[in-house]
Amino acid sequence: MYARAHAPMRILQVASEAVPLCKTGGLADVVTALSQALVRGGDDVRVLLPAYPGTIERAAATRMLDLGDPLGCGATSLWRGVLPDTSVPALLLRCDALYERPGGPYLDASGREHTDNYLRFALLARAAATLAIAGPAVGWPVDIVHAHDWPAALAPAYLAWWDGERPATVVTVHNLAFVGRFGPSVLSAIAAPPAAFATHGLEFFGAVSFLKGGLYYADRITTVSPTYAEEVRTTDGGEGFDGLLRARADRLHGILNGIDDHVWNPAADSHLAGGYDATSLPDKRAIRSALAREAGLRADGDATIVGSVGRLSWQKGLDLLLEALPALLASGGQLVVLGTGDGGIERALAEAAHSHPGTVAFHRGYSEGLAHRIIAGSDALVVPSRFEPCGLTQMYALRYGTPPIVRRTGGLADTVLDDDLWPGQGNGFVFADPHVDALANALTRAHAAHLDPKRWRALQIRGMARDFSWTVGVEHYRSIYRLAQGDRRGAPP
Ligand code: ADP
Ligand code: GLC
Numbered sequence: 001m002y003a004r005a006h007a008p009m010r011i012l013q014v015a016s017e018a019v020p021l022c023k024t025g026g027l028a029d030v031v032t033a034l035s036q037a038l039v040r041g042g043d044d045v046r047v048l049l050p051a052y053p054g055t056i057e058r059a060a061a062t063r064m065l066d067l068g069d070p071l072g073c074g075a076t077s078l079w080r081g082v083l084p085d086t087s088v089p090a091l092l093l094r095c096d097a098l099y100e101r102p103g104g105p106y107l108d109a110s111g112r113e114h115t116d117n118y119l120r121f122a123l124l125a126r127a128a129a130t131l132a133i134a135g136p137a138v139g140w141p142v143d144i145v146h147a148h149d150w151p152a153a154l155a156p157a158y159l160a161w162w163d164g165e166r167p168a169t170v171v172t173v174h175n176l177a178f179v180g181r182f183g184p185s186v187l188s189a190i191a192a193p194p195a196a197f198a199t200h201g202l203e204f205f206g207a208v209s210f211l212k213g214g215l216y217y218a219d220r221i222t223t224v225s226p227t228y229a230e231e232v233r234t235t236d237g238g239e240g241f242d243g244l245l246r247a248r249a250d251r252l253h254g255i256l257n258g259i260d261d262h263v264w265n266p267a268a269d270s271h272l273a274g275g276y277d278a279t280s281l282p283d284k285r286a287i288r289s290a291l292a293r294e295a296g297l298r299a300d301g302d303a304t305i306v307g308s309v310g311r312l313s314w315q316k317g318l319d320l321l322l323e324a325l326p327a328l329l330a331s332g333g334q335l336v337v338l339g340t341g342d343g344g345i346e347r348a349l350a351e352a353a354h355s356h357p358g359t360v361a362f363h364r365g366y367s368e369g370l371a372h373r374i375i376a377g378s379d380a381l382v383v384p385s386r387f388e389p390c391g392l393t394q395m396y397a398l399r400y401g402t403p404p405i406v407r408r409t410g411g412l413a414d415t416v417l418d419d420d421l422w423p424g425q426g427n428g429f430v431f432a433d434p435h436v437d438a439l440a441n442a443l444t445r446a447h448a449a450h451l452d453p454k455r456w457r458a459l460q461i462r463g464m465a466r467d468f469s470w471t472v473g474v475e476h477y478r479s480i481y482r483l484a485q486g487d488r489r490g491a492p493p
Contacts, residue, residue: 018083070130290373385410398416
């Protein structure tokens with residue numbers, strides 16, 4: 001437990017994902033790790049998320065409160081438990097008609113969006129608002145409602161439409177590309193006032209956007225990196241919200257995500273056959289050899305093994321990596337990719353692995369263990385994203401002495417410094433244009449640096465020296481929570 005230097009706050013985190021109960025991306029890691037860091041600092045935090053199948057048992061949750069049938073979807077109740085392997089209390093929103101079904105949080109078992117996502121996530125936000133308003137009566141007067149991404153973003157809207165006392169609200173944008181867009185006919189089903197269908201409300205290019213509910217009504221807005229907070233105010237990066245975000249620029253803050261440095265610790269990683277730190281980097285060689293064996297890469301000490309872990313989507317730029325593959329292989333590189341997503345990219349990666357046995361490996365799927373072994377065992381990690389609000393894997397890679405090769409965008413720009421541009425100060429390699437030539441050039445430069453062991457070692461050590469834990473970020477969030485409380489009272493920000 002850290003020393004407490006502030007009055008503890010009661011914070012309700014609202015999200016559609018939180019590890020280990022439900023995860024499709026970095027959002028789930030961040031919700032849990034941020035909450036855990038706040039709890040360690042003495043704050044009273046609860047994470048509200050839907051009771052997806054099996055979660056009540058896994059969180060050892062018991063019935064806490066009956067919520068009736070707020071949106072006419074069926075019996076709804078709150079169950080209290082704990083996020084497994086943490087000391088973070090979980091509040092699970094049970095409504096079997098909406099959540100007790102196969103598939104993931106957003107997609108059904110066949111990969112199509114649940115047709116009633118507007119109800120699934122309006123109910124989540126509605127329950128958050130109800131709890132926030134009823135807090136004093138149920139013995140937990142909430143200070144802050146912190147909503148994450150579009151599935152939770154109506155919570156600040158419901159609270160703004162309420163006339164009585166309410167807690168302060170914060171919305172965090174993890175990815176502006178997902179706006180939660182539905183036809184205007186959903187308004188009555190989600191119990192929004194008809195007047196909310198307006199520019200100054202939920203309206204977004206003729207439709208309803210749940211995310212806009214957060215961006216328009218929340219007391220404060222955060223993005224998951226400082227550079228992304230600038231990008232979202234531009235026409236290119238704003239996804240149609242740039243005007244609103246420019247207008248609210250004085251309420252918008254970029255806070256770099258942290259990583260869970262217990263789970264991602266090269267010295268004590270249960271997914272690896274051995275451990276290492278900055279003082280024992282030669283031990284990383286054994287992890288590298290084990291990865292090459294596991295992935296079926298040819299043993300070659302001079303090759304630069306380039307790893308990649310993540311969703312295979314347009315955002316992540318894996319198609320650019322496929323285009324740059326000839327250059328990567330020609331310059332003596334090997335490639336190992338773990339991921340799932342876009343069928344076309346999956347097929348192209350499988351074909352590349354088939355055509356280049358021993359130098360290209362592709363594992364289609366989701367595997368915590370292999371993710372750790374790729375990030376530890378590769379020489380470099382490539383993250384060629386077209387846009388990246390923060391990105392976690394490049395921070396894991398830095399901690400593991402695996403210099404990242406990234407595009408200069410969002411959180412990648414905030415965490416990786418090019419060692420050719422900043423000789424002796426960099427921690428990786430950065431390219432600017434989302435084009436194959438720029439990526440190929442960065443891959444070639446990384447390979448050249450890798451062939452110089454002294455330079456490479458210094459690069460690794462500089463990356464490992466930076467603290468990517470939540471220690472810094474959590475203080476930023478606390479200061480934003482305090483500003484939000486000031487806004488709510490009408491005090492100057
Ligand atoms: P995003 O949230 O946009 O997908 P992030 O880099 O923020 O990207 O977070 C992705 C998280 O998901 C990381 O913790 C990463 O290790 C994990 N991840 C992504 N794909 C896989 C996979 N196929 N197997 C294991 N972990 C994965
Ligand atoms: C989103 C973003 C990613 C970020 C993650 C956690 O999924 O795509 O860049 O790291 O959220 O905030």
